[in-house]
Amino acid sequence: MPEGITPLSRLKKGQFGLIDSFTDETIKLKLLEMGCLPGEKVVVLRFAPMGDPMAVTVADSVLSIRIDEAESVLVKMDAL
Amino acid sequence: MQNSRIKISLIGNPNSGKSTLFNRLTGLNQKIANFPGVTVEKKSGTCSLYDTENQKVVRFEITDLPGTYSLYPKTLEEQVPFNILCDPANDSHPDKVIVIADGTNLKRSLFLCSQVIDLKIPTILVINMMDMVRKNGVEIDFLSLSKELGIPVVPVTSISGEGMEDVKKAMFKDIVPPEDDFIDSKQFAPEVVERIRSSVKMNSNYAAFQVANNFESIGFFNANSDRLTSIRRLLQEHEFDPVRMQASETLERYKVITVMLKDVLHTKVGSTAADRAFTRKIDDILTHRLWGYLIFMFVLFMIFQAIFAWATLPMDLVDSSFAGLSKWVGEQLPPGVFSDLIVDGVLAGLGGVIIFIPQIALLFMFIAILEDTGYMARVSFMMDKLFRRVGLNGRSVIPLMSGVACAVPAILSTRTIKSWKERIITIMVTPLMSCSARLPVYALLIAMVIPQRSLLFGTVNQQGVVLMSLYLIGFLAALGSALIMKTLMKEKDRSFFIMEMPVYRMPRWRNVVLTIIEKVRIFVFDAGKVIVAISVILWALSTTGPGAAFQDVKERLTLAQIEGDNEAVANLEAEKLEKSFAGLTGKAIEPVIEPLGFDWKIGIALITSFAAREVFVGTMSTIYSVGNTGEDVATVRQKMMAEVHPVKGGPMYTLAVGWSLMLFYAFSMQCMSTMAVVRRETGSWKWPFFQFAFMGLLAYFSSLLVYQLLS
Numbered sequence: 001m002p003e004g005i006t007p008l009s010r011l012k013k014g015q016f017g018l019i020d021s022f023t024d025e026t027i028k029l030k031l032l033e034m035g036c037l038p039g040e041k042v043v044v045l046r047f048a049p050m051g052d053p054m055a056v057t058v059a060d061s062v063l064s065i066r067i068d069e070a071e072s073v074l075v076k077m078d079a080l
Numbered sequence: 081m082q083n084s085r086i087k088i089s090l091i092g093n094p095n096s097g098k099s100t101l102f103n104r105l106t107g108l109n110q111k112i113a114n115f116p117g118v119t120v121e122k123k124s125g126t127c128s129l130y131d132t133e134n135q136k137v138v139r140f141e142i143t144d145l146p147g148t149y150s151l152y153p154k155t156l157e158e159q160v161p162f163n164i165l166c167d168p169a170n171d172s173h174p175d176k177v178i179v180i181a182d183g184t185n186l187k188r189s190l191f192l193c194s195q196v197i198d199l200k201i202p203t204i205l206v207i208n209m210m211d212m213v214r215k216n217g218v219e220i221d222f223l224s225l226s227k228e229l230g231i232p233v234v235p236v237t238s239i240s241g242e243g244m245e246d247v248k249k250a251m252f253k254d255i256v257p258p259e260d261d262f263i264d265s266k267q268f269a270p271e272v273v274e275r276i277r278s279s280v281k282m283n284s285n286y287a288a289f290q291v292a293n294n295f296e297s298i299g300f301f302n303a304n305s306d307r308l309t310s311i312r313r314l315l316q317e318h319e320f321d322p323v324r325m326q327a328s329e330t331l332e333r334y335k336v337i338t339v340m341l342k343d344v345l346h347t348k349v350g351s352t353a354a355d356r357a358f359t360r361k362i363d364d365i366l367t368h369r370l371w372g373y374l375i376f377m378f379v380l381f382m383i384f385q386a387i388f389a390w391a392t393l394p395m396d397l398v399d400s401s402f403a404g405l406s407k408w409v410g411e412q413l414p415p416g417v418f419s420d421l422i423v424d425g426v427l428a429g430l431g432g433v434i435i436f437i438p439q440i441a442l443l444f445m446f447i448a449i450l451e452d453t454g455y456m457a458r459v460s461f462m463m464d465k466l467f468r469r470v471g472l473n474g475r476s477v478i479p480l481m482s483g484v485a486c487a488v489p490a491i492l493s494t495r496t497i498k499s500w501k502e503r504i505i506t507i508m509v510t511p512l513m514s515c516s517a518r519l520p521v522y523a524l525l526i527a528m529v530i531p532q533r534s535l536l537f538g539t540v541n542q543q544g545v546v547l548m549s550l551y552l553i554g555f556l557a558a559l560g561s562a563l564i565m566k567t568l569m570k571e572k573d574r575s576f577f578i579m580e581m582p583v584y585r586m587p588r589w590r591n592v593v594l595t596i597i598e599k600v601r602i603f604v605f606d607a608g609k610v611i612v613a614i615s616v617i618l619w620a621l622s623t624t625g626p627g628a629a630f631q632d633v634k635e636r637l638t639l640a641q642i643e644g645d646n647e648a649v650a651n652l653e654a655e656k657l658e659k660s661f662a663g664l665t666g667k668a669i670e671p672v673i674e675p676l677g678f679d680w681k682i683g684i685a686l687i688t689s690f691a692a693r694e695v696f697v698g699t700m701s702t703i704y705s706v707g708n709t710g711e712d713v714a715t716v717r718q719k720m721m722a723e724v725h726p727v728k729g730g731p732m733y734t735l736a737v738g739w740s741l742m743l744f745y746a747f748s749m750q751c752m753s754t755m756a757v758v759r760r761e762t763g764s765w766k767w768p769f770f771q772f773a774f775m776g777l778l779a780y781f782s783s784l785l786v787y788q789l790l791s
Contacts, residue, residue: 025323026154030578032330033150035188045360049369050465055581060185062359062581064461066468069576 004077008042008056009070016043017075019058024072031073035059042075087141088251089172091161091196092180093189094147095454095582097208099123100238101180101247102144103594112598121146121495122160122172131252138252143172149188151195152326153294157498162294165199166287176202176255178247183213183220183235184355186345190337191330193229194262198286202255203231206247211237212355217348225344230258239588263332265289268325272318276311289329293322359454359583366458376459379450380481386442387485388516394438402431420623421616429615432692433608436488436753440603441596443482443489447496448595450478452587456496457579464577470559471566472509473502480506480558483513484551487754488607491761492599498579501569507761508771509562511754514554514746517693521745522550524697528721529738554746557778602760610756618691618752622662630659657702662687676744676780677737677787679726689750696745736790740783748779 005020019040022028036042036058045055045062053066065073092098103110106125113122123144131138145164146157153159164172177196181189186207196203205225207213213220226233232250236243265286266273277288295311314320365371406423413419450456460474467476475497482490490510497503514522526543533542624630633656640648657663666683673683685699697716704719723732749755755768762768 027576027578029152029323029326029330030149030154030576032327032334033152033191034578034580035185035191035334037331037334046363046367048367048461048465049372050462052465053461053577055363055367055461059188061188062356064457064464064577064579064581066464066577069578 005074006077007071008044008065008073008075009054009067011042011044011075011077013044013046015077016041017077018042020074020076022072023074024069027069027072034061034063036063036073042073085139085141086176086251087143087172087174089143089145089161089164089174089177090180091145091165091177091192092147093149093182093185093192095580096147096180096182096189097238098144098147098180100588100591101178101206101208101236102142103590104238104241104244105140105142105247108594108597110594110598112602124172129248129251133252140251143174148192150192150330151199151290155498155500162290165196165201166282166290168283174201176204176251178204178206178251181205181207183207183209184216184218186220187334187337187341190229190341191333194333194337195286197229197231197258198262198265198284200257200284200286202257204247204250204255205229205231205233206243207233207235208238210235210242211240215355219346219348221344221346225340228340228344229262230260231255261285263329263336265329267332268328269318269320272314272320275314279310280307289325292320293325355583355585362584363458363581366455367462372458372462376462379446379455380477383443383446383478383482384485386446387439387482387489391438391442391485395435398431398435398438402427402434406431421619424623425616425619426612428619429612430608432615432753433604433611436486436603437600439486440489440492440600443485443493444596444599445592447478447493448592449587451496452585452591454582454584457581460577460579461581468577470562471502471505471569472562473497473499473506476502476506479510480513480555483510483515483558486515486517487511487513487751488603488757489599491754491757492603494761501566504762504767505562505565505569507758507767508565508774509558511749511751511771511775512554512558512561512747514551515693515751517751518550518745520694521696522547522742524700524717524720525733525738525742528717528733529735550742550746553743557747561774561778603757606760607753607756610759611753614752614756615691618662618688620661621665622657622660622688625656625660625664630656633659654703657684657699675787676783677734677740677791678744679732682741686744686748686750689745690752692753693745693750734791736787739790740787743786744779744783746779747775747782749775 006017008017011017019036019038019042021038022031040059043057045057047054048064051067053064054070055062055064056070057063090098090102102123102125106127109127110123110125113124125142125144126139127142128137128139130136143164145161148158148161150158151162151165153162164170164174165177167173179189179193179196181193189207193203193205207220207222220235222233222235232253232255234243234246234250236247238244261284265284265288268289269292272292273285273288276282276291277285280288280291282288282291292311292315295308366375406427409427410419410423413422447456450459456475456478459477463474463477467474472480476494478496479490479494482493487510490513491507494503494506494510497506526546530543530546534540535542535545625633633652637649637652637656640652663680663684665687666685667680669683669686670678670680673686678686681700681703684703685696688699689696700720701716704716704723720733721731724730725732725734749772755772758768758771759765
């Protein structure tokens, strides 16, 4: 994985990044149609009390996404 | 031109206020059914409006399509809008489409809207939640948006009703779909689009492109197998990759939308999204690892209280008024079979339907409020990890917990679960939760076979512990069965949990009231028919019998009734039940249930319990000739305890029989109302019969095991 690129699931509460790419086709299509496009800013809002799923702010809305799904969303953290 | 009828479809993202708009337009003129062939709820309604310009009344038929983010038919719920909009031959194919957009998230709403526009169906864009848009300090240039899109744009606030007149005006207008496509679908796969469009006669390039992408999941399309193979070949020839195509289309649409919105949206300097900040603060508490669960427990407790305690009063009222009505009708009609049929068959069945209304209304009042405020999404968020493991959904908590009161409203409430598989599993296991109808059965049996004893230095009552363990066993059985079904059921559509967490807002009371009416209506008219029918059948089985023996008992009973010999009447009632079809069936199944420790008397009760589990107690009092008092549980108990085992001697109701019977009632599906509701909610008899079989087998073998171990 190129430097500065991490799966969204690794981010901690309050951290943010820009969507870079997706590693799962189904999730990619679902997120794209909800407006989570590459280049959009994602902020980790909170984790559910049991650590999974996580809530992120992206494209003007708050989404709940399971950790294993967030694993397939790669975000760029540097240059911010 | 009096009879013009215009079909309109409403489509929009989840949480865009679509239902509120639908309710505003149609009021109580709503109908709920399933779309043909699928178990997706079809909400439709009518409204007649007076067109002042042309001076005529126009009748609109409005269909509320399931909420969706795009037209891509991935899940069942998404296939419905797609099939309706793309197939002009579909019964629900609209003359016009109203796209409802969330004004605070215009970008995403315009994505769906642009797809609808490209299908070349006359479209109106309604931008909802204008109150929030203004609060957030955003201005939307509607004129330029309307010009850019080439369709009418109407701003509304559906909660307050602001702008509704403009929506109605737009509905009258003749709308010509814009000539230019929003994006050119041909650019992605020119030849494929061209060939499909010319061979199938599609209205638009975009419909042809969608067919290429999704031809396998399009109902109206894959009926024609020749066409299917030719398209498959065409796509192979051109190495058409649907995933790449769909991604390119999505990106292209958003690119155009982003540019468009630069001229349309104006944010005032220094303004913040006030509602989101407020929501975040509430979420800090409501999804807190301690407070979050405590508050949720409290909410559950309230629901519990409502369907257990608050519903009792109206339920007793229904009960007593039906008892009064039955008595009155019985007196009006000449005695005989017809009178019995009306009183003990039909009226008893109707009473059995209406008795559920208070619980259903109360549960749905809570659920509608929880959904409408946005809290339900947080419940899913908090519970997802726990329930996902066993194939359930965070939202399964509500049906499971409500199941402790009654499985009927609980199963009706599973509609909030979006994934088909998780919803079906929830429906299948909910009746395993110990409902309140089991309580009288448990109470009777526990009092018989479990000694009154204190445990743990007098702090705990042994009978109470057994009762609690029965509830726990039900819950564990539900989770276990869910886990098994999760592994056995094939995935219909891949489940993912990406879900929007809407901002908190006040519940819209109009929606709450309409939800309650809607659910009660579904239950009374759809499930009610089945319940009354089965009630009549059960009545017939237990009051008629074959041959002279039954006739003889009946005549002697009539005689005893005339003479007023109460003891003889009670004994003859018991004999009559024994000689009836139900009694004979009870005897016939005795060899099958004997290994569980049951005799034919229990067999009869198992059959009549199908009307409702608590009927066990009433049947037992008839069999043991307690007479028509029925309510006198103590007498039934004494008589049952005095029963001697015909072969072994000694008491019939031993600890082994007691546990065996209690487990049987804990697990088996002895409830016609539940089965009727499951049929209604799953759209076929397949699921209730499957449920009946798996619960029956579970009950049989658990009872067998426990009886053989304990005796």
